Amino acid sequence: MSEMTSNPLQFKALHGLQKSDQVCPKHHVNMVYMAGHKPFCLVCSRESIDKKDEERAKRMKTRFERFHTIEVLKRxxxxxxxxxxxxxxxxxxxxxxxxxxxLGLARHIAGEYLDPKTKYNTVLTGLPGRGKSHLALSMLKAVNKHSQVPMACLFVSVNKLMGLIRSSFGYPDSKYTEASMIELCANADLLVLDDLGSEASFKKQTSEASEFVQRVLFGILNERRRTIITTNLQSNQLADIYNPKLLSRMYKGVNGHIIKFTEATPDKREVDF
Known part of the structure; x- marks a missing residue:
């Protein structure tokens, strides 16, 4: 804070102030003036400066909170x-x-996630192209929009996340290091892990997820209680890919919070040749 702001009486231009016969109607003290200028109240001036400082601090606080909450989803x-x-x-x-x-169930669950005390995971499962990712991201946007308490919502494609982390190997200054990505995902108030299992299905030799993938996912899920997971796989297929300790973290509180698509819903991305 500048010298003028912290103590306006020390500002050199004020040394020539003269006392006026006019009295401030608010503070009942004599106003002061400089030659050629209207009289003013020193107490009112102090209050005006304090108010501006307070408003500036509030704007900075709001900007800081938005950066770490609402803006996380887009950024x-x-x-x-x-x-x-x-x-x-x-x-x-x-x-x-x-x-x-x-759709109705996704809206309902998103409404429950508005309460920061809601502690359970949600799984959207079923065949590809049914809209699981669409609903999952919509849930995050709804929470961002309607929550009275600002929340950091984050949507992460598991397969792309693993690729970005691998690209950071040998580059400790990369923003996509394993440690930084685990921290980002673990600290989100509400997280979507999208297309879980796809990172293993692309492997030719085996469908089992690598030790690296399981380590990253465990690091993310171990302390979390509010995660939305989308996957094309069923529970028995997930059991073939991930170890039981990791699965137990995925399934925290999911009973009653499973959104399942079957063949009853057509593939929206299906193309006829």
């Missing part, structure tokens, strides 16, 4: 499909009764 999310960025509940188009029910 730090890792998507493998840019078209998904536009996803909302409003533009989700159900193409079956099952999809309608799942």
């Amino acid at each position: 730090d999310s890792i998507l493998d499909d840019d078209d998904l960025k536009q996803a909302t509940f409003k533009n989700f188009e159900p193409n079956s009764e099952e999809a309608k029910r799942n």
Whole structure:
């Protein structure tokens, strides 16, 4: 804070102040003036400076809170499909009764996540192309928009996350190091891990997830209680990929919070040749 702000009486230009016969109607003290200028109240001036400082501090605090909460979703999310960025509940188009029910369930669960005390994971599972990722991102956007307590929501494609971390090997200054990515994901108030299992299905020799992948996922999920997971796989298939300790972290509180798509919902991305 400047010398003038911390103590206006020490500002050199004020040394020539003269006492006025006019009295401040608010503070009942004599005003002061400089030659050629209107009289003013020193107490009012002090209050005005304090108010501006307080407003500036509030703006800085709001900016800081937005940077670490609301802006996280847009700034730090890792998507493998840019078209998904536009996803909302409003533009989700159900193409079956099952999809309608799942939309309603996703809205309901998002409403429960508005309360920071809500501690359970959600799994969206089923066949590809049914809208699981669309609903998951819509849930985050709804929480960001409607939560009275600002929350850091984050959407992360698991397969792309692993690729970014691998690209940081040998580059300790990279923003995508294993430690920094685990910290980013672990600290989110509400996290989506998208397309879980795809990082293992791309391997030719085996469908089992690598030790590296399981280590990263365990680091993220171990302390979390609020995670939304999307996967094309069923529970028995996930059991073939991940070790039981990791699965237990994934399944925290998921009973009653599973959104499942079946063949009853057509593939939205299906193309006829």
